[in-house]
Amino acid sequence: MKILVCITNVPDTTARISFTDGDTKLNKAGVQYIIGPYDDYALARGVELKEQSGGMLTVLNVGPADSEPQIRKALAIGADDAIRVDAEPVDSFFVAEQIAHVARQNGYDLILMGRESIDFNSGIVHGLVGELLGIPSFSPVMKLDIEGGKARFAREIDGGKEYLEADLPLILGCQEPIAEWKIPNMRGIMTARTKPLQVVEPVPTEELTVLQKYELPPAKGACRMIPAEEAETLIRLLKTEAKVL
Amino acid sequence: MSVLVFLETDKGIIKKTSQEAIAYGAAVASATGGTVTALALGEGDASELAKAGRFGAAKVLHAADPRLNQENSLAYASALVQAVGATGSTVVILAKSGIGDAVAARAAARLKAAIVSGATELPDTAGGFSVKRSIYTGKAFATVEMKAPVKIIAIRKNAVDVQAEEGSAAVEVFNPVFGDNDFKATVTGSEKAGTQLSLTDADIIVSGGRGMKGPENWQPLIDLAQALGAATGCSKPVSDLDWRPHHEHIGQTGIKVAPNLYIACGISGAIQHLAGVNGSKCIVVINKDPEAPFFKAADYGIVGDVFDVLPRLTKAIKEG
Numbered sequence: 001m002k003i004l005v006c007i008t009n010v011p012d013t014t015a016r017i018s019f020t021d022g023d024t025k026l027n028k029a030g031v032q033y034i035i036g037p038y039d040d041y042a043l044a045r046g047v048e049l050k051e052q053s054g055g056m057l058t059v060l061n062v063g064p065a066d067s068e069p070q071i072r073k074a075l076a077i078g079a080d081d082a083i084r085v086d087a088e089p090v091d092s093f094f095v096a097e098q099i100a101h102v103a104r105q106n107g108y109d110l111i112l113m114g115r116e117s118i119d120f121n122s123g124i125v126h127g128l129v130g131e132l133l134g135i136p137s138f139s140p141v142m143k144l145d146i147e148g149g150k151a152r153f154a155r156e157i158d159g160g161k162e163y164l165e166a167d168l169p170l171i172l173g174c175q176e177p178i179a180e181w182k183i184p185n186m187r188g189i190m191t192a193r194t195k196p197l198q199v200v201e202p203v204p205t206e207e208l209t210v211l212q213k214y215e216l217p218p219a220k221g222a223c224r225m226i227p228a229e230e231a232e233t234l235i236r237l238l239k240t241e242a243k244v245l
Numbered sequence: 246m247s248v249l250v251f252l253e254t255d256k257g258i259i260k261k262t263s264q265e266a267i268a269y270g271a272a273v274a275s276a277t278g279g280t281v282t283a284l285a286l287g288e289g290d291a292s293e294l295a296k297a298g299r300f301g302a303a304k305v306l307h308a309a310d311p312r313l314n315q316e317n318s319l320a321y322a323s324a325l326v327q328a329v330g331a332t333g334s335t336v337v338i339l340a341k342s343g344i345g346d347a348v349a350a351r352a353a354a355r356l357k358a359a360i361v362s363g364a365t366e367l368p369d370t371a372g373g374f375s376v377k378r379s380i381y382t383g384k385a386f387a388t389v390e391m392k393a394p395v396k397i398i399a400i401r402k403n404a405v406d407v408q409a410e411e412g413s414a415a416v417e418v419f420n421p422v423f424g425d426n427d428f429k430a431t432v433t434g435s436e437k438a439g440t441q442l443s444l445t446d447a448d449i450i451v452s453g454g455r456g457m458k459g460p461e462n463w464q465p466l467i468d469l470a471q472a473l474g475a476a477t478g479c480s481k482p483v484s485d486l487d488w489r490p491h492h493e494h495i496g497q498t499g500i501k502v503a504p505n506l507y508i509a510c511g512i513s514g515a516i517q518h519l520a521g522v523n524g525s526k527c528i529v530v531i532n533k534d535p536e537a538p539f540f541k542a543a544d545y546g547i548v549g550d551v552f553d554v555l556p557r558l559t560k561a562i563k564e565g
């Protein structure tokens with residue numbers, strides 16, 4: 001089985017976000033980067049499936065050279081090789097075209113992604129790639145088993161979950177508790193240094209959206225404290241002042 | 246611009262998030278000159294669907310093929326693409342959700358449409374067509390120009406104010422054509438929390454953290470939620486410990502919600518939890534620790550014991 005896991009290189013969840021260049025670029029100074037948390041779940045399950053059934057697991061990132069520490073980390077966790085499409089992602093469609101191009105050339109049985117990236121939070125790259133390749137995509141997937149070319153998986157739906165079965169090839173957007181995050185061990189870190197990381201040029205795509213500017217949310221006003229003995233006052237304020245009841 | 250709105254229904258009734266999608270579509274149509282058509286898939290009662298008119302839809306296309314009763318992004322996207330063709334729509338609006346994003350994405354790839362997921366405001370249509378969206382899990386916004394002829398927008402809750410008016414949409418039968426490719430997965434089972442109000446649809450959410458001390462202590466929180474007509478949520482450790490079901494888990498790695506009112510009970514307010522609630526209009530925090538970080542993100546705060554405060558709030562609501 002050939003598995004592709006698509007990972008993002010994103011600011012750590014606790015990072016403070018600010019912008020530069022007239023609010024058109026993320027200020028990367030002092031920002032700690034991580035593998036997207038949902039992508040990390042996809043990677044963890046991908047590695048487990050590969051270990052069960054044999055086969056190859058490739059990680060893919062569309063991003064500049066800054067992403068390489070995260071790609072190496074994925075190799076240390078258990079990916080066999082890696083591809084980096086050397087480009088600053090402009091939008092989801094651009095990313096999807098790059099992933100689809102790599103997938104067409106190499107033919108994967110299973111493509112695992114995160115349910116969403118935590119920089120753009122779109123939750124759409126899996127659907128876009130699915131349509132570009134003409135194969136089904138499902139998200140968010142919280143349980144996955146593969147047996148005899150068939151996937152059995154559970155997907156979160158509004159207020160519950162749904163169990164499904166489908167033939168490979170498939171694209172799945174993953175979330176917990178599909179697997180436990182894996183931490184690279186010493187041997188993994190050593191072998192990761194020599195695993196192949198191929199850098200490829202992006203394919204040209206049409207420009208469908210253009211970023212105009214970034215901005216930060218307005219500062220939050222002070223919290224109005226209500227003494228516990230007067231908890232009932234809260235209900236009145238929610239009605240008359242906040243007007244949410 | 247003619248606008249098509251993708252409806253999500255629950256037992257044939259238009260979900261609140263989809264009512265917002267219609268209202269959003271109606272605002273776009275009225276700013277740019279055009280009408281709004283809504284698309285309903287699967288079971289649905291014509292008189293319920295006609296209520297789309299109250300939020301600004303002129304017409305509802307209803308495809309009642311029973312195969313559409315199950316959420317299926319492939320078939321739904323096919324139907325949506327065909328409805329875009331049939332109505333000549335250039336703007337498509339959906340509510341942001343798992344299925345909404347999946348349908349939006351697949352339709353966008355087919356139509357070569359510009360797609361934005363997570364819009365928080367109406368688009369600016371003076372001159373071009375740009376829309377503001379939430380990024381970095383609520384920590385920032387991006388304004389994006391949508392250049393392609395067809396534009397698909399998945400909106401976040403509270404992106405627009407809904408004012409229901411008198412009105413009834415004409416419901417027309419719609420018969421999209423499907424191929425084998427549209428039905429490639431078999432649903433083998435499902436688990437759904439019966440009549441519970443869904444978190445993404447709820448206007449009010451009462452949510453509990455580890456400060457609730459154990460699953461057996463949830464009743465005061467549930468009582469408050471019931472008194473308010475609210476949905477219940479929880480922090481990640483609470484669902485990890487199986488005190489509450491996984492689908493109630495809110496935050497960075499769980500569901501992102503944006504209700505009018507979010508009441509956090511015994512939740513510390515870790516940044517990963519805040520990431521799931523920072524779109525809420527009003528946040529109330531009840532925590533016995535005055536230093537809990539959640540107070541910094543709150544509009545109203547009570548420093549106190551949840552087991553004392555919650556019953557008093559419930560009583561105050563019941564007494565009107």
Ligand SMILES: Cc1cc2nc3c(=O)[nH]c(=O)nc-3n(C[C@H](O)[C@H](O)[C@H](O)COP(=O)(O)OP(=O)(O)OC[C@H]3O[C@@H](n4cnc5c(N)ncnc54)[C@H](O)[C@@H]3O)c2cc1C
Nearest residue numbers: 454455456480481496497498511512513517518533534551
């Ligand atoms: C990558 C990553 C992703 C994560 N994703 C999420 C996520 O999606 N959602 C999420 O919630 N967390 C997430 N977390 C975990 C998060 O960092 C916190 O650990 C978690 O939110 C804490 O949950 P809590 O507030 O319920 O518990 P605690 O931090 O233990 O807080 C309990 C609070 O209850 C208060 N309390 C105790 N007793 C009472 C009482 N009787 N009355 C009133 N108050 C009381 C305490 O003062 C305390 O503030 C994530 C963490 C990581 C690393």
Ligand SMILES: Nc1ncnc2c1ncn2[C@@H]1O[C@H](COP(=O)(O)O)[C@@H](O)[C@H]1O
Nearest residue numbers: 006061062113114116117122123124125
């Ligand atoms: N630049 C990228 N490189 C590789 N994979 C990506 C990239 N952007 C998004 N993805 C994948 O697509 C998923 C959904 O992303 P998004 O649609 O941006 O929320 C992510 O969790 C990743 O698995």
